[in-house]
Amino acid sequence: MVAYLVAILIFAMIYGFVALGLNIQWGLTGLINLGQVAFFAIGAYAFALATHAGMPLLAALVLATLVSGAFGGAVALFTPRLREDYLAIVTLGFSEFIRLIFLNEKWLAGGPDGIAAIPRPPTIPGLDTETSFLVVSAALVGLAFWFSQRLARFPIGRTLRAIREDETVVASVGKPTLAYKSQAFILGAALAGIGGAFFASYLTYISPDMFGPNVSIYVLAAVLLGTQGSSLGTLAGTAVVAALLEGTRLLKDYITIVDGVQLAALRLMALGLALMVIVVIRYRTTRSP
Amino acid sequence: MNAILEIAGLNRRFGGLQAIDRCEFSVRKGSITGLIGPNGAGKSTLFNIVSGFLKPDSGEVRFEGRRIDGMAPHAVARLGLRRTFQIPRELKRMSVLENLMLVPEGQFGDRILSVVLPDARVREEERANAAAAREVLQMVGLETKADAPAALLSGGQKKLLELARCLMSRPRLMLLDEPTAGVNPTLIRDLMDVMRQVHASGITLLIIEHNMNVVMELCERIVVLDRGHVIAAGTPSEIQENRQVLDAYLGGADA
Numbered sequence: 001m002v003a004y005l006v007a008i009l010i011f012a013m014i015y016g017f018v019a020l021g022l023n024i025q026w027g028l029t030g031l032i033n034l035g036q037v038a039f040f041a042i043g044a045y046a047f048a049l050a051t052h053a054g055m056p057l058l059a060a061l062v063l064a065t066l067v068s069g070a071f072g073g074a075v076a077l078f079t080p081r082l083r084e085d086y087l088a089i090v091t092l093g094f095s096e097f098i099r100l101i102f103l104n105e106k107w108l109a110g111g112p113d114g115i116a117a118i119p120r121p122p123t124i125p126g127l128d129t130e131t132s133f134l135v136v137s138a139a140l141v142g143l144a145f146w147f148s149q150r151l152a153r154f155p156i157g158r159t160l161r162a163i164r165e166d167e168t169v170v171a172s173v174g175k176p177t178l179a180y181k182s183q184a185f186i187l188g189a190a191l192a193g194i195g196g197a198f199f200a201s202y203l204t205y206i207s208p209d210m211f212g213p214n215v216s217i218y219v220l221a222a223v224l225l226g227t228q229g230s231s232l233g234t235l236a237g238t239a240v241v242a243a244l245l246e247g248t249r250l251l252k253d254y255i256t257i258v259d260g261v262q263l264a265a266l267r268l269m270a271l272g273l274a275l276m277v278i279v280v281i282r283y284r285t286t287r288s289p
Numbered sequence: 290m291n292a293i294l295e296i297a298g299l300n301r302r303f304g305g306l307q308a309i310d311r312c313e314f315s316v317r318k319g320s321i322t323g324l325i326g327p328n329g330a331g332k333s334t335l336f337n338i339v340s341g342f343l344k345p346d347s348g349e350v351r352f353e354g355r356r357i358d359g360m361a362p363h364a365v366a367r368l369g370l371r372r373t374f375q376i377p378r379e380l381k382r383m384s385v386l387e388n389l390m391l392v393p394e395g396q397f398g399d400r401i402l403s404v405v406l407p408d409a410r411v412r413e414e415e416r417a418n419a420a421a422a423r424e425v426l427q428m429v430g431l432e433t434k435a436d437a438p439a440a441l442l443s444g445g446q447k448k449l450l451e452l453a454r455c456l457m458s459r460p461r462l463m464l465l466d467e468p469t470a471g472v473n474p475t476l477i478r479d480l481m482d483v484m485r486q487v488h489a490s491g492i493t494l495l496i497i498e499h500n501m502n503v504v505m506e507l508c509e510r511i512v513v514l515d516r517g518h519v520i521a522a523g524t525p526s527e528i529q530e531n532r533q534v535l536d537a538y539l540g541g542a543d544a
Contacts, residue, residue, distance in 0.1 A: 156404065
């Protein structure tokens with residue numbers, strides 16, 4: 001039971017990176033990204049391939065971050081002006097495109113078989129491997145959280161919020177909005193890449209079917225559950241989503257009237273319901289004057 | 290004449306409508322120039338072209354002798370040419386002070402790198418910018434609203450915020466798009482005082498304005514636009530006696 005709780009927390013940490021990234025893009029800057037899973041997948045594969053090529057873990061993590069960020073930059077570059085409607089479609093399409101490449105290009109990443117034997121970081125003395133992994137990932141999430149918080153509070157965060165509010169105004173005061181939006185998008189993609197590296201390392205095995213569009217939607221739900229733009233809210237939202245998705249697996253031992261397949265569907269319904277309830281409550285309490 | 294802004298042979302078409310038609314005039318450095326004309330004459334379109342938000346089909350716009358037509362809006366703004374919007378575009382969920390603190394150029398804290406560096410420099414910079422912003426708020430009479438969300442300002446106060454945001458950058462030329470529209474008469478007097486102060490501090494003003502009392506009292510020179518074309522330009526008294534201008538306003542046939 002404790003081991004299971006630790007596993008849920010580790011998933012919350014992994015998705016925490018991805019959600020914090022989306023929060024910079026969407027929450028802070030207003031860029032709608034429906035394909036965050038693409039950068040998560042790129043980070044995971046980059047990490048797996050790099051470690052298999054003999055890179056030290058830390059170097060592989062840095063590489064995964066940079067490669068995801070670079071792909072984020074490419075998407076930003078090829079999406080005309082990063083306008084919200086285009087961006088939603090382009091990112092969604094891009095994430096499927098990336099998944100299909102990993103699925104079909106066997107020479108690159110093993111195709112449908114995926115990549116196995118991805119190394120984990122060394123265990124901290126005195127802890128079991130799972131708890132040790134949790135401590136390492138929590139420390140890094142903490143760092144990402146610290147960065148996000150400062151970003152939002154610094155003048156750069158003010159400029160990004162201003163872009164979310166009204167891009168025209170930001171241009172009229174002499175700021176190149178496209179450059180700011182690209183930077184925010186790259187940061188968000190890089191954070192998702194870190195999450196991907198941790199994901200690959202934790203499971204020690206990845207395959208293309210783990211990177212479907214539902215991951216993007218879970219992360220979107222996490223950011224939505226926390227107040228849009230708040231890093232703390234985003235992490236809390238991630239914890240709720242992880243608990244709902246992973247925690248409800250436990251229910252099958254207690255609820256016997258539905259079978260496993262039905263329960264799987266019920267878990268998603270529970271997530272949807274929680275999302276609706278929380279959004280309705282939030283809308284009531286923070287309706288703008 | 291020492292012109293700060295020169296517009297020559299400017300054209301811009303929207304579908305079947307020639308919004309700007311061989312438009313030609315200049316604004317003298319250090320002046321308050323009024324831009325008037327009936328609704329749909331192309332005044333706001335002209336502002337959008339000059340500030341870089343629209344590209345002209347042909348023609349030239351020069352600011353301090355340098356061609357700016359076709360430049361990106363932020364690049365035009367950086368040269369020292371700033372504008373306000375006819376319908377105020379306050380950043381609603383940000384405080385009035387934040388609306389202004391967005392403006393200063395070259396802020397160190399406006400770079401991602403600053404986030405991972407010690408924050409003493411950013412704090413110092415923020416203090417200075419906040420002080421400058423409060424000074425500008427004082428000037429337009431919004432100092433008591435500094436910490437309020439911009440969404441809570443009244444219509445007239447939002448107009449003042451537009452003006453304040455423009456002033457915050459100490460531009461050399463300000464384009465004001467109907468600064469007194471929808472503002473109550475007492476506040477209009479205050480606004481005119483502010484505009485005079487701004488002008489006295491050395492900033493050239495080009496103002497679109499429908500309130501003739503304001504135009505006649507404030508402007509030393511008036512340019513009249515009708516169907517995208519300049520039909521008259523001169524001192525307030527010359528314009529008041531101009532037959533063509535009266536026709537344009539009263540909807541008469543082409544004079």
